[in-house]
Amino acid sequence: MSESNTYSGNDPRLGLLLDGIVKLAAGDLNARIEVSDARDEIDAVIMGTNLLAEDLQIIYAELEQRVAARTQQLHDAHREMQLMAMTDPLTGLSNRSAFADALSDAQETGHNGSQRPAILLLDMNGFKAINDSLGHTIGDIVLETVARRISGAVREQDMVARMGGDEFAILLHNVTPSMATSIGNRVLAALDSPMEIDGEHLRCGASMGLRMAEAGQSAQNLMMEADIAMYESKTDGKGKLKIFQPAMLHARQLRNQLVGDLKEAIAGSQLILNYQPIIRLDTRGIEGVEALVRWKHPTRGIIMPDEFIPIAEETGMISDLGGWVLRTAVGQLQQWRSDPLTASHNFTMRINVSAADLQRLEFVEDVRDALAEAGLDPSLLVLELTESAVIQGNDLDRYTLNSLRRLGVGLEIDDFGTGYSSISYLRRLPVDAVKVDRTLLAALGSDPSQPALLAAVLQLIRACGLNAVWEGIETEEQADYLLSIGCTSGQGYFFSRPLPAADLTEQLKHHKTWPIS
Ligand code: C2E
Numbered sequence: 210m211s212e213s214n215t216y217s218g219n220d221p222r223l224g225l226l227l228d229g230i231v232k233l234a235a236g237d238l239n240a241r242i243e244v245s246d247a248r249d250e251i252d253a254v255i256m257g258t259n260l261l262a263e264d265l266q267i268i269y270a271e272l273e274q275r276v277a278a279r280t281q282q283l284h285d286a287h288r289e290m291q292l293m294a295m296t297d298p299l300t301g302l303s304n305r306s307a308f309a310d311a312l313s314d315a316q317e318t319g320h321n322g323s324q325r326p327a328i329l330l331l332d333m334n335g336f337k338a339i340n341d342s343l344g345h346t347i348g349d350i351v352l353e354t355v356a357r358r359i360s361g362a363v364r365e366q367d368m369v370a371r372m373g374g375d376e377f378a379i380l381l382h383n384v385t386p387s388m389a390t391s392i393g394n395r396v397l398a399a400l401d402s403p404m405e406i407d408g409e410h411l412r413c414g415a416s417m418g419l420r421m422a423e424a425g426q427s428a429q430n431l432m433m434e435a436d437i438a439m440y441e442s443k444t445d446g447k448g449k450l451k452i453f454q455p456a457m458l459h460a461r462q463l464r465n466q467l468v469g470d471l472k473e474a475i476a477g478s479q480l481i482l483n484y485q486p487i488i489r490l491d492t493r494g495i496e497g498v499e500a501l502v503r504w505k506h507p508t509r510g511i512i513m514p515d516e517f518i519p520i521a522e523e524t525g526m527i528s529d530l531g532g533w534v535l536r537t538a539v540g541q542l543q544q545w546r547s548d549p550l551t552a553s554h555n556f557t558m559r560i561n562v563s564a565a566d567l568q569r570l571e572f573v574e575d576v577r578d579a580l581a582e583a584g585l586d587p588s589l590l591v592l593e594l595t596e597s598a599v600i601q602g603n604d605l606d607r608y609t610l611n612s613l614r615r616l617g618v619g620l621e622i623d624d625f626g627t628g629y630s631s632i633s634y635l636r637r638l639p640v641d642a643v644k645v646d647r648t649l650l651a652a653l654g655s656d657p658s659q660p661a662l663l664a665a666v667l668q669l670i671r672a673c674g675l676n677a678v679w680e681g682i683e684t685e686e687q688a689d690y691l692l693s694i695g696c697t698s699g700q701g702y703f704f705s706r707p708l709p710a711a712d713l714t715e716q717l718k719h720h721k722t723w724p725i726s
C-alpha cells in the first residue's frame with residue numbers, strides 16, 4: 210500500500226476540508242478549499258466540493274437576479290396601480306382622490322403671506338345635451354378636448370383634475386386672488402371657442418367657481434365652498450367666474466331649507482293654482498285659462514313660481530309638482546264645465562310644462578289618465594312649453610311631443626321671442642300655437658318701431674301655420690292695437706290678473722266679457 214492511499218487521522222487537508230464545508234454551509238459561497246499537490250482521493254473530494262460550491266454560487270446568483278426582477282415587477286405594478294387609482298383613465302388627468310390629496314398637502318404647506326393655494330372648480334354647460342344627442346363617443350372627445358384646453362391654459366405648477374362627469378378642478382399653488390382670477394378667466398376663454406369634432410362645430414362653455422384657501426380650513430370644506438361658487442355661476446348662466454363669498458353660503462342654506470319645505474308642500478296641501486283668463490280680442494269672451502301655481506308657505510307667505518319652479522326642476526321634484534298641477538287643473542276645468550252656472554263658457558285649460566316632464570316616458574300616460582278621469586276631451590287641454598325646452602330637445606322630447614300630439618292635446622310654445630326662435634325649427638315642431646312673450650309688448654308705446662315689429666312677428670307666426678296668443682296685455686290701447694293687426698287672442702292684467710278658482714268662478718257666473726266692469 211502506498212503512502213498516499215493511507216489516510217492518517219492527522220492529514221491537515223481534512224481539517225481544511227471540514228473548515229471549507231462549514232463555511233459553505235454557513236452561506237459563504239465564495240469559500241474554496243485549496244487542492245494539494247498530492248492529487249489523491251482527498252483532493253478529489255476537495256475538488257468536487259469546490260465544484261459544488263461553484264454551481265451553488267451560479268444558481269444562487271441566478272436566483273437572486275430573478276428575485277430582483279420579480280421585486281421590480283411587483284414594484285412597477287404597484288406604482289401603476291397607485292397611478293391608476295390617482296388618474297382619470299379618459300383624460301389622463303388626476304382624479305378626484307389625487308386632487309383631494311394634493312389639496313390637503315397644499316393646505317398644510319402652501320401659505321406664505323398674500324400667496325396661497327386656490328381652487329377653481331368648473332362644470333361644462335350643455336355637455337349633457339351633446340352627450341345625449343351626439344352619443345358618448347363624441348362626448349368623450351369633447352371631454353378630452355376640454356382637458357387639453359384647460360391644461361394648456363394653466364401654469365406648469367398647477368394641477369388639473371377631472372372630478373367626474375363634466376366637472377373639472379384646478380389647484381393653483383401660491384396665488385393672490387387677482388392671479389387666480391386671471392388664470393380662471395384664461396381657462397374660460399380657452400373653452401369658449403368652438404371645437405370641431407367629426408365635422409360638427411360644438412360649443413361647450415363652462416361655469417366656474419373660485420375659492421381662495423384660508424389657513425386651517427379643511428380640504429373638504431374648501432371644496433364645498435368652491436362648489437357653492439360654481440353653482441352660483443351655473444345659476445347665473447353666463448359662463449362667468451364667481452368668487453366664493455360667505456353670503457353665498459347663506460343663500461345655499463336658505464335654498465336647502467326651501468328644498469325640504471317644498472317636499473312637504475307638494476305632499477301636503479300648500480300648493481294652490483291661480484287661473485288667468487285668455488281672452489278673444491274681438492268678442493272679449495273667455496277662450497282659455499292658464500293655471501299658474503303658487504306656494505302658500507306656512508311661515509313665508511305666498512311664494513311665486515319663479516322662486517321655486519327652478520328648485521323643483523333641479524331636484525327632480527318637478528314631476529310630482531307637475532303631476533299635481535295637471536290633475537288639479539283638469540279637475541277644476543271639469544267642475545266649471547259641469548256646473549250649470551259656469552258651463553256656458555267654452556274654454557280650454559292651459560298648463561305650463563317643464564322641460565323635465567318631456568323627459569319622462571310616463572308623462573303622456575299621466576296626461577291621458579288625468580283627462581280620462583275627468584271625462585274631458587284631450588282638445589280641452591293645452592300644454593305650454595318654453596322655447597328653450599323644446600329647442601334643446603332630444604329624441605325623447607320629440608317622442609313625447611308626437612305622442613301628446615296624437616293624443617289630441619294642444620301644444621303651444623311659451624315665451625316666444627325670448628330665445629332662438631328659428632323659424633324653420635318652429636315649422637318642424639308638432640305645435641299649433643305660440644304665446645308671444647310679454648317683453649315684446651312691453652316696449653310698445655315707448656319704442657316707435659315696435660308696432661312694425663309686432664306686425665312682422667305676427668306675420669311670421671302665421672306663415673308657419675301657427676296661431677298666436679299675446680301675453681302681458683296691460684292696457685286697452687295694447688289690446689286694440691293687437692286686434693287691429695289681426696291678432697285674435699290675448700292675456701294680461703288688463704283683462705284679469707291670475708285669480709283663485711273661487712274668484713274666477715264668481716266672474717264666470719256673472720260675466721260674459723272681460724275686463725269685467
Ligand atoms: P309664464 O308661463 O310666462 O306665465 C305668465 C306669467 O306672467 C305669470 O307669472 C303671470 O302672472 C304673469 N303675467 C300675466 N299677465 C301679465 C301682465 O299683464 N303683465 C305682467 N307684468 N305679467 C303678467 P307667474 O304666475 O309669476 O309665473 C311665472 C312663471 O312660472 C310662468 O311664466 C311659468 O313659466 C312658471 N310657472 C307657473 N306655474 C307653473 C307650473 O304649474 N308649472 C311650471 N312648470 N311652471 C310654472
Ligand code: CA
Nearest residue numbers: 499561593623
Ligand atoms: Ca305660460
Ligand code: CA
Nearest residue numbers: 623624646680
Ligand atoms: Ca310666457
